[in-house]
Amino acid sequence: MSENFFKVIRAGINTTFQDLGRNNLNHIGIPISGVMDKRNYIISNKILHNVPSHPIIEFAYQGPRLVYHGDPLNISVSGDVKFKIFKNKNEIEGKCYETITLEDHDEIDLISTNKSVYGYLAIGADLNIDYQWKSCSINTKANIGSNNGKKIQDNQKIQVSKIKELSRRRLDHINSKIENIRVIKGTNFHYFSKESQAKFFKKEYSVTKLTDRMGMRLEGERLDNIINTNIKSEGLVKGVIQIPADGNPIIMLADHGTIGGYPKIATVISADFDKLSQLTPGSKIKFKEVNLKDAETIFKLYEMETNNIISKIL
Amino acid sequence: MIKNISNLGDAAVYCDFGNEVNKEINSKVINYFQNLKDCEFEGITNLTPSYNKLIVSFDLSITNFEKTKKIIENLEIKKNHSISKKKIQIPVCCEDEYALDLKKLERKLNKPTDEILDTFFSKEYFCYMTGFIAGMPFLGDIDKNLHAKRLETPRVKVPKGSIGLTEQFCNIYTFESPGGWNIIGNTPLNVFDSLNEDNPNLINPGDTVSFIKINKEKYKNYNE
Numbered sequence: 001m002s003e004n005f006f007k008v009i010r011a012g013i014n015t016t017f018q019d020l021g022r023n024n025l026n027h028i029g030i031p032i033s034g035v036m037d038k039r040n041y042i043i044s045n046k047i048l049h050n051v052p053s054h055p056i057i058e059f060a061y062q063g064p065r066l067v068y069h070g071d072p073l074n075i076s077v078s079g080d081v082k083f084k085i086f087k088n089k090n091e092i093e094g095k096c097y098e099t100i101t102l103e104d105h106d107e108i109d110l111i112s113t114n115k116s117v118y119g120y121l122a123i124g125a126d127l128n129i130d131y132q133w134k135s136c137s138i139n140t141k142a143n144i145g146s147n148n149g150k151k152i153q154d155n156q157k158i159q160v161s162k163i164k165e166l167s168r169r170r171l172d173h174i175n176s177k178i179e180n181i182r183v184i185k186g187t188n189f190h191y192f193s194k195e196s197q198a199k200f201f202k203k204e205y206s207v208t209k210l211t212d213r214m215g216m217r218l219e220g221e222r223l224d225n226i227i228n229t230n231i232k233s234e235g236l237v238k239g240v241i242q243i244p245a246d247g248n249p250i251i252m253l254a255d256h257g258t259i260g261g262y263p264k265i266a267t268v269i270s271a272d273f274d275k276l277s278q279l280t281p282g283s284k285i286k287f288k289e290v291n292l293k294d295a296e297t298i299f300k301l302y303e304m305e306t307n308n309i310i311s312k313i314l
Numbered sequence: 315m316i317k318n319i320s321n322l323g324d325a326a327v328y329c330d331f332g333n334e335v336n337k338e339i340n341s342k343v344i345n346y347f348q349n350l351k352d353c354e355f356e357g358i359t360n361l362t363p364s365y366n367k368l369i370v371s372f373d374l375s376i377t378n379f380e381k382t383k384k385i386i387e388n389l390e391i392k393k394n395h396s397i398s399k400k401k402i403q404i405p406v407c408c409e410d411e412y413a414l415d416l417k418k419l420e421r422k423l424n425k426p427t428d429e430i431l432d433t434f435f436s437k438e439y440f441c442y443m444t445g446f447i448a449g450m451p452f453l454g455d456i457d458k459n460l461h462a463k464r465l466e467t468p469r470v471k472v473p474k475g476s477i478g479l480t481e482q483f484c485n486i487y488t489f490e491s492p493g494g495w496n497i498i499g500n501t502p503l504n505v506f507d508s509l510n511e512d513n514p515n516l517i518n519p520g521d522t523v524s525f526i527k528i529n530k531e532k533y534k535n536y537n538e
Contacts (some may be wrong), residue, residue: 029445235362235369260446267323295324
């Protein structure tokens, strides 16, 4: 049988293999990792009839350009992504959220994400990549996961096998934008002056360029700590907002350090992670307080909405 | 045992064992962690023990805060859980090219290098926790005379193997990472092995670590 593979012509800025990540390793310093925008990951795989934990190619801002060699295979792209398909000498404008069949020598150029950060390329076949602790998710800081824990590189091959049936499926979907980031007060909320506590919920904060899969750094009106700018180092979870001595918030994302020593002012609710991770540098955000019960209800609604979107795939 | 249980966001339970950092409180944290880990409760996705806190993360689509809190409150704690108690020796070279902050530390502590190193190498250290980056051990307690604050501006890249000090603790950078601890030397020993999935950490909470001074020649020829 012939070999089926993609050759990477241009890797893009931050292109990795991801899935739902790896659990139960925080105690040895390994974060969960996994896709940044879970809903788009699930949709893209569902369009291809892939299982919910199927590996995907995640890219940020500029994605890869790939040439495919082998038997016909389906792919789908999700997010808000501008991309092109090249078949022989024909250039075709790519559409997200539908199956695209690639044949031998076809190319796909994932040019850019529009007003968002992450895009996804799902493949209707098995990816021949390594797993570490039951996950392929690449953590480039610790060099853990498939591809020796490194970003996808120019000129490398991505081998695939067990190509799925070439069904045609599509979905009408527009990504909703975030208005507020909803948070629950943190364990060190009282470390901040009354004035700063009020500021945190009233003022706008902007996303800075120092934002990656580990964390999102924000800039805005300084938040004054009146107790101590350090705490005894303790565990972190995704969504925790730490305030270091300079008074600017840092939000923990998928590849965050497992332990940290800055006070926790608040934690982003789980239902807002997907939209949060899509905020580009320069975006303005406002924090809105919700209580635990509300957050749980909002999460149920988020799950229902995801299922509702999936049910509309034709 | 746990002084206070609260929520950290909507998908984690924050167990507070107190504010001090000492072996007694930390052993309670580790014991709770081990007992919870053994039970493998459905929906619990991570346990993150630290000096005096334990964070229990869960999958919000499977369980929730109240249910997880009840599990923790009703947990039967077996007292003599087999906590790791290995003794581990770590070779360290403290010559100039590895001891990035030793000169600065001389000024900060107002002590000559020899005295700093003699004090440091004369003690055994207890592993309170591992984390921040994969496999990094947080060890203590270092002698009172060596307590120093973090660097004012943290390094963007601390070399792999670096031995750092701050306040009452020392640690080992298991791979290149940003960091603000005062670097006094470097070990050629691999402290974290991601290819060993069952046991990637050389040092685990409860273990005791002693450091052995080696020269540059020995460092360069070090074979694992």
